[in-house]
Amino acid sequence: MASVVLLRGDQSTSRRGRLSRQQRKRLREGYLFISPVLLGLVLWVFGPMFLSLYYSFTSYNVLQAPKWIGLANYRQLFNDPVFLHSFKITLLYAAVSVPGSLVIGLGIALLLNRPGKAIRLYRTVFYIPAVIPIVAGAELWTTMLSGSQYGVVNYILLQLGVVSNPIPFFNSPATAFWSLLILVFWGSAGGSMIIWLAALQSVPRDLLEASEVDGAGVLRRLWSVVVPLITPTIFFNLVLGMITALQTFATNFVISGGDTGAPLGALDFANIFIYRQAFGNFEMGYASAAAWVMFAVILVLTLLVFRTSRRWVFYVGTSR
Amino acid sequence: MSVGVQPVAAGAYEEAAVERVRGRSARGTRPLRARRWSKGWRYVLLSLLSVLFLFPFYWIVNTALQTPRESVSLPLTWWPKVPQLGNITAPYSLMPFAAMLEHSAIIVAAATFGAVGSAAVCAYGFGRLQFWGRDFWFMVVLTTLMLPYIVTFIPIYIIMKDIGWLDTLWPLIVPAWFGGGPFNIFLIRQFMRTIPIEIEEAARVDGASTFRVFRSVMLPLLKPVLWVAAWYQAFASWGDLLGPLVYLTPEHTWTYTEGLYEFGATTTQNYLIPYEMSLALIAMVPVLIAFFMVQGRLIEGVNLNSGIR
Numbered sequence: 001m002a003s004v005v006l007l008r009g010d011q012s013t014s015r016r017g018r019l020s021r022q023q024r025k026r027l028r029e030g031y032l033f034i035s036p037v038l039l040g041l042v043l044w045v046f047g048p049m050f051l052s053l054y055y056s057f058t059s060y061n062v063l064q065a066p067k068w069i070g071l072a073n074y075r076q077l078f079n080d081p082v083f084l085h086s087f088k089i090t091l092l093y094a095a096v097s098v099p100g101s102l103v104i105g106l107g108i109a110l111l112l113n114r115p116g117k118a119i120r121l122y123r124t125v126f127y128i129p130a131v132i133p134i135v136a137g138a139e140l141w142t143t144m145l146s147g148s149q150y151g152v153v154n155y156i157l158l159q160l161g162v163v164s165n166p167i168p169f170f171n172s173p174a175t176a177f178w179s180l181l182i183l184v185f186w187g188s189a190g191g192s193m194i195i196w197l198a199a200l201q202s203v204p205r206d207l208l209e210a211s212e213v214d215g216a217g218v219l220r221r222l223w224s225v226v227v228p229l230i231t232p233t234i235f236f237n238l239v240l241g242m243i244t245a246l247q248t249f250a251t252n253f254v255i256s257g258g259d260t261g262a263p264l265g266a267l268d269f270a271n272i273f274i275y276r277q278a279f280g281n282f283e284m285g286y287a288s289a290a291a292w293v294m295f296a297v298i299l300v301l302t303l304l305v306f307r308t309s310r311r312w313v314f315y316v317g318t319s320r
Numbered sequence: 321m322s323v324g325v326q327p328v329a330a331g332a333y334e335e336a337a338v339e340r341v342r343g344r345s346a347r348g349t350r351p352l353r354a355r356r357w358s359k360g361w362r363y364v365l366l367s368l369l370s371v372l373f374l375f376p377f378y379w380i381v382n383t384a385l386q387t388p389r390e391s392v393s394l395p396l397t398w399w400p401k402v403p404q405l406g407n408i409t410a411p412y413s414l415m416p417f418a419a420m421l422e423h424s425a426i427i428v429a430a431a432t433f434g435a436v437g438s439a440a441v442c443a444y445g446f447g448r449l450q451f452w453g454r455d456f457w458f459m460v461v462l463t464t465l466m467l468p469y470i471v472t473f474i475p476i477y478i479i480m481k482d483i484g485w486l487d488t489l490w491p492l493i494v495p496a497w498f499g500g501g502p503f504n505i506f507l508i509r510q511f512m513r514t515i516p517i518e519i520e521e522a523a524r525v526d527g528a529s530t531f532r533v534f535r536s537v538m539l540p541l542l543k544p545v546l547w548v549a550a551w552y553q554a555f556a557s558w559g560d561l562l563g564p565l566v567y568l569t570p571e572h573t574w575t576y577t578e579g580l581y582e583f584g585a586t587t588t589q590n591y592l593i594p595y596e597m598s599l600a601l602i603a604m605v606p607v608l609i610a611f612f613m614v615q616g617r618l619i620e621g622v623n624l625n626s627g628i629r
Contacts, residue, residue, distance in 0.1 A: 030445055030452075111362055122366050125373055129376070150396070186376070257585040278474050291471045
């Protein structure tokens with residue numbers, strides 16, 4: 001791959017005149033240095049993408065060769081209530097969890113945005129949950145959020161008289177989705193807080209002082225001075241957060257105790273669905289089609305955010 | 321939550337501004353009492369939040385050290401009468417956790433070494449060398465960040481199966497050696513931009529080859545960001561569930577994370593919860609130690625990362 005590009009590079013420039021020996025050396029060395037990732041792109045990205053697209057038009061159970069069935073997988077997907085349900089709740093999850101952890105992270109960052117030793121300690125405290133391995137964290141929270149009175153959260157709520165019966169948490173489809181958000185916010189607030197803090201520190205002090213002298217109130221300053229200045233951060237977090245949220249897998253897998261999406265499919269997110277089709281039912285073609293639908297959704301949403309970003313993201317020092 | 325937080329939080333700006341403006345404007349002479357009040361509330365809120373965030377850590381230690389009986393009796397035990405340190409090794413007689421730890425260690429070490437090394441090499445190519453097509457390929461690499469892993473996961477599984485790598489550690493190590501992922505390359509390249517190019521030019525004038533300059537001049541300077549990249553890769557490899565789940569089927573080939581998951585999923589009896597929690601606790605310990613070692617750099621790294629435009 002690298003050598004093909006190198007040749008073409010040589011040709012296109014030689015039309016304008018011969019490459020000097022040094023230029024040629026540069027080209028060789030440059031591609032030598034980036035060859036690991038170029039090889040990786042072929043082996044682990046574009047090659048598999050091509051294969052996966054092909055599988056998505058076939059019926060393929062790994063044991064027998066793939067059989068071409070055209071668009072049948074896609075047609076079946078859009079008539080599969082389980083698939084439609086899992087896509088719906090995955091989108092809902094992204095729509096709630098991404099802004100949710102951004103807002104919580106911002107709240108904590110605003111509380112912490114002052115110099116001082118104690119603040120550094122607090123910052124570590126809020127960040128630690130973000131570095132807990134997902135499986136360990138999910139098992140800990142399923143224990144704490146047990147639906148019986150033996151779960152510590154229920155126990156405390158019962159003792160305080162906040163509830164009269166234990167909350168079922170992950171035992172009931174009505175509460176499982178929202179219970180998931182508890183541990184997700186616990187784990188993700190710290191990461192977004194760190195990024196917010198960095199952004200807040202980049203807000204020039206004199207702007208805040210000037211607006212205060214002009215009589216702007218506290219909320220007004222937050223909304224009209226701070227927020228516009230950190231829109232690039234909001235934008236960046238929104239895009240990455242969305243892509244990550246749509247691909248949630250391990251947390252739900254651990255809570256459900258497998259690829260069932262239990263209770264009653266309440267945690268059956270897109271990637272759980274795809275995993276079940278691929279490695280539970282060995283429907284590689286069907287799973288690949290679902291994966292491509294997922295890819296299309298991510299692509300469209302990302303482009304949408306990029307599109308609208310022109311209207312609400314401001315870069316300091318550029319005329320855009 | 322945000323509703324309760326923001327008004328007080330916004331006070332941060334008020335205070336900071338007041339401090340700076342004091343002496344210059346009339347509002348600078350604001351009564352001290354008001355500032356103390358706001359400062360007090362800030363700490364009350366922060367402390368309450370800290371308790372919420374830290375409670376799970378107390379609870380995992382508390383549960384991990386209980387006897388099976390204590391863990392299923394009411395009222396709940398707030399601290400075990402006799403902390404059961406034996407719980408840490410007891411699960412090892414139920415599943416081969418020692419072998420799983422070994423597999424995880426091999427994967428983490430090999431994948432991290434490969435990812436960091438190859439990411440540094442590629443980042444140098446993208447960040448410092450000048451050649452035709454460089455920026456195009458860099459954009460291609462960055463764009464793959466958007467690709468959901470599940471799209472390539474199925475064909476890669478079939479490739480690994482075809483070359484006979486199922487139930488071996490290779491599928492969990494080898495892909496990391498190809499640049500270590502777009503994020504690590506980006507991270508290292510960003511850091512490189514803060515290093516003045518004159519240092520390399522001096523070495524070049526002395527006749528060093530490009531590779532020599534990279535090895536002897538650039539690599540030592542990159543150390544801080546390489547630790548950050550190592551942390552990210554090690555964290556991902558150690559905590560990975562999907563990969564081991566698919567590639568390592570027989571029990572004796574599992575990684576620690578996979579064993580932890582299977583232990584939790586298959587032992588539904590409540591009295592085994594202390595064992596499960598002690599296993600989960602052990603999964604957290606190396607990560608926390610590593611985190612405290614790279615903490616300062618990690619936050620710097622994220623700082624760079626937020627500078628993306």
